[in-house]
Amino acid sequence: MPVSMFGEARINRRTLLSALGAGAAVAAASPLLSGCSSSGGGSTSGGSVTSEDRLAGLLPSYTPIEYAAPDLPGVHGSVPGYTSYPAELVRAVTETPGTGGEVTAMTPAYWPLAPSDNAYHRAVNERLGAEVNFSVVNGSDYAARLNAQLAGGELPELTVIPDWDVPARFGEAVGGSFTDLTEYLQGDAVAAYPRLANIPTRAWAYCVWNDGLRAVPTPAGLFPLALYYRHDLFQEAGFVPPQSADDLYRLCTDITDPDAGRWACGNIFLEVKRMFSVPAEWSRDSAGNLIHESETEAFTEAVEFMARLFREGLVHPTVAGSTTGQEKELFESGALWLFSDGLGAWQEALARQLPSNPDFDMRPIPAFSHDGSDPVYYTQEAANLMTFISSDLPGERVEELLRILDFCAAPIGSEENYLINYGVEGQHSERDANGAPALTDLGSREITITYGFLAKPPYIVDQSQYPGYVEAMHAWEAEVAPFQVDKLTDGLRIEEPPRLTGLAQQLDDRLQDLLRGRTSVDELPSVVDGWRRDGGDELREFYAESLDEAGR
Numbered sequence: 001m002p003v004s005m006f007g008e009a010r011i012n013r014r015t016l017l018s019a020l021g022a023g024a025a026v027a028a029a030s031p032l033l034s035g036c037s038s039s040g041g042g043s044t045s046g047g048s049v050t051s052e053d054r055l056a057g058l059l060p061s062y063t064p065i066e067y068a069a070p071d072l073p074g075v076h077g078s079v080p081g082y083t084s085y086p087a088e089l090v091r092a093v094t095e096t097p098g099t100g101g102e103v104t105a106m107t108p109a110y111w112p113l114a115p116s117d118n119a120y121h122r123a124v125n126e127r128l129g130a131e132v133n134f135s136v137v138n139g140s141d142y143a144a145r146l147n148a149q150l151a152g153g154e155l156p157e158l159t160v161i162p163d164w165d166v167p168a169r170f171g172e173a174v175g176g177s178f179t180d181l182t183e184y185l186q187g188d189a190v191a192a193y194p195r196l197a198n199i200p201t202r203a204w205a206y207c208v209w210n211d212g213l214r215a216v217p218t219p220a221g222l223f224p225l226a227l228y229y230r231h232d233l234f235q236e237a238g239f240v241p242p243q244s245a246d247d248l249y250r251l252c253t254d255i256t257d258p259d260a261g262r263w264a265c266g267n268i269f270l271e272v273k274r275m276f277s278v279p280a281e282w283s284r285d286s287a288g289n290l291i292h293e294s295e296t297e298a299f300t301e302a303v304e305f306m307a308r309l310f311r312e313g314l315v316h317p318t319v320a321g322s323t324t325g326q327e328k329e330l331f332e333s334g335a336l337w338l339f340s341d342g343l344g345a346w347q348e349a350l351a352r353q354l355p356s357n358p359d360f361d362m363r364p365i366p367a368f369s370h371d372g373s374d375p376v377y378y379t380q381e382a383a384n385l386m387t388f389i390s391s392d393l394p395g396e397r398v399e400e401l402l403r404i405l406d407f408c409a410a411p412i413g414s415e416e417n418y419l420i421n422y423g424v425e426g427q428h429s430e431r432d433a434n435g436a437p438a439l440t441d442l443g444s445r446e447i448t449i450t451y452g453f454l455a456k457p458p459y460i461v462d463q464s465q466y467p468g469y470v471e472a473m474h475a476w477e478a479e480v481a482p483f484q485v486d487k488l489t490d491g492l493r494i495e496e497p498p499r500l501t502g503l504a505q506q507l508d509d510r511l512q513d514l515l516r517g518r519t520s521v522d523e524l525p526s527v528v529d530g531w532r533r534d535g536g537d538e539l540r541e542f543y544a545e546s547l548d549e550a551g552r
Contacts, residue, residue: 055492058182058213059204060190063197067092068413070460072474076481079221081474082412082462085436092195092414097403098130104156105132106149107453108165110139120423120446127419128404134450143167150177157401159388160453161215163206163381168498171209178388179398180212192399193406198457202382205491216405217383221343221459222477222484224380226364227271228346230337245275245305245370252314255337263316265338266327269306269515275369276302277376280487282543290544292536294507294528301370303514307521320516332360346473350466364476367483377480378487387454404454411457420451436465494546500535507531 067090070080113136114120125131135156137145143165149155150173159178167173183189185204190197199219207215229241239255242248252264276298285291293299309315316336319327331339332353339362346362353360369375389401410416418437422429428443439447461473510527513519528536 055205055208058186058208058211059201060185060197060199060213061188062199062201063191063194065194065198065411066413067411067417072470074481075478076484077222078477078481079459079461079474081470082460082464083470084434084464085431085462086413087435089415089418090413092410092416093127093407096127096129097400097407098128099400101130103130103132103158103401103404104135105158105160105450105454106135106137106145106156107160107450108139108142108162109136109448111448114446114448114450118446120428120443121450123424123428124419124451127416128407130400130404132404132451132454136448136450153177155390157390157393157397158405158454159390160385161388162385163383168501169495171495174209174214174388175212177391178214179391179393180214181216181389181398181402182213184398184402185213185216193402195406195409195411195457196402196455198411199409200382200458202491204383205493206381206383207386208493215386215388216402216409216455218385218387218453218456219458220380220382220384222379222481223343223377225270225340225342226346226476227268228331228339228341228362229365230331230334230361231363232359232361233334233337241365241368243368244372247368248275249305249308252309252338253312256314258313261335263336264314265309265336266316266319266330266340267306267515268309268338268340269302271340271365272306273299273302274376274378276305277369278302280378280485282488282547284488290540290547292531292540294531300524303511303524304521305370307515307517310516331362338365343473347463347466347469350463350469354466363472366476367480375480375483376485377483379484379490382491385453406455408451409455409457412460412462417457421447423447432465434464436463438465488547488552489543492550494543496539497542500539500542503531503535503539506534507536 068082068086071083072081074080121132121134142162146159146161146165147167149159150167155177185193185196196216199217203217203219204213207213207217234240237255239251242251255262255264273293278298279291279293279296281293283291283293283296310320313320316327316330318330319336327336327339328341328345328349330336332349346364349362350360367375367377387405389398393401407416408420410420418425422437422439423443423446425431425437427440428447429437429439431437461470464470507527510519510530514521514524514527
């Protein structure tokens with residue numbers, strides 16, 4: 001897997017909560033949302049808020065850089081595309097970032113670990129001028145390891161934290177555990193690290209706690225997920241993508257044929273909610289009152305629609321019988337034809353399938369809504385991982401570590417970006433006839449996302465080794481970008497009161513029972529009433545105060 005790819009983990013785990021019911025994995029979901037208060041901020045047992053104005057004053061100045069112009073520029077903020085990999089690469093970092101010695105770092109892994117005797121690491125470390133010693137932790141164990149190390153005060157110099165693994169009450173621990181980077185990166189100070197200055201301002205906002213800039217963000221793409229369909233199988237069957245909810249239902253019934261071993265879909269509730277224009281978590285009604293998504297008529301329609309798909313056997317039985325059904329495998333094998341996942345999942349599937357099935361062709365459903373009106377596509381948080389520098393380091397060491405992160409954040413068109421993603425050309429990767437790099441057997445064994453977790457440039461689409469992929473991804477994003485809608489809480493930070501952070505999981509557990517027919521859909525009003533009694537109304541008051549003071 002080329003290391004620029006990181007599929008479903010690009011979907012914010014809070015977004016996944018409301019549909020996937022991933023049990024223990026989701027129980028570790030981040031308490032972080034967005035919001036603000038005119039207070040300076042802080043973290044207490046009642047939650048924490050940071051003002052919008054204060055955020056703006058803390059963030060680095062944005063200075064974009066470009067080493068290779070995209071073949072397909074972004075549209076309305078959509079991701080730019082590179083239909084061919086740059087033939088000539090620029091050495092962006094001319095001075096050695098490190099001063100020798102060891103740098104300790106902790107990152108997650110969602111794949112088999114690379115061998116410890118690793119020529120890829122040696123090559124990158126040589127350019128860095130430092131030996132980065134990674135503690136790589138299985139992704140399913142990462143939250144527990146992070147909590148243990150925070151509690152014990154035994155942290156590496158660089159700690160990567162995905163947004164879905166941020167511990168509860170993190171704001172109370174962050175000040176004593178990690179360096180305040182404000183003085184190093186605030187405003188024009190970031191100019192000392194040009195590749196970090198290339199990270200959009202919106203992503204930095206997610207790295208502020210307690211009136212301080214505490215981390216370097218990994219910028220995310222514009223949208224969190226898509227509804228994919230098997231374009232190759234649709235063409236064979238003469239099917240076309242839906243343009244309304246009625247179309248989608250009829251399509252699901254036409255696809256499903258248990259005797260032929262095929263079903264319409266997996267659990268596509270996230271996309272069903274989007275189709276019905278369900279607000280993203282919180283919205284204002286006509287009177288200005290704060291309303292949770294579960295309290296809207298659109299949410300009820302979405303639940304009824306998805307429950308019907310389950311009830312009528314249009315969802316693959318493996319998915320219906322488990323909240324962790326193997327949807328990727330079922331979709332790629334043709335056992336189901338519709339599948340919802342993050343945008344990175346597309347090229348990951350191509351990497352798996354094209355070598356043995358060159359006709360494999362998956363694509364996102366074109367823009368549509370439940371009634372044929374203008375659709376809604378909610379944007380995702382601007383960052384999905386953060387890299388923290390441990391506290392109590394001298395200033396010159398912090399600056400060295402920032403130079404290393406700056407190296408890792410070099411964008412496409414640079415030698416540094418190629419090295420991080422594809423290793424040494426001729427050893428870890430080879431270019432095909434069109435110049436697109438692909439990993440060799442050695443590269444496939446040795447290269448996983450390690451340095452790529454420490455820092456990344458803004459998200460792009462550049463996997464030109466898959467014929468037509470870049471063009472199709474760019475076209476879909478350009479089509480849906482005009483319909484993008486930010487969440488009411490977008491771009492600001494709130495830590496929910498710790499006693500209320502489990503509410504989303506509780507609500508999801510009850511919703512899964514409704515969707516899967518274990519309880520009647522008629523019980524939805526009582527489920528929502530229970531959410532209110534269990535703390536939903538208290539959470540509403542907390543958000544209402546923060547959003548009122550923010551003018552939202």
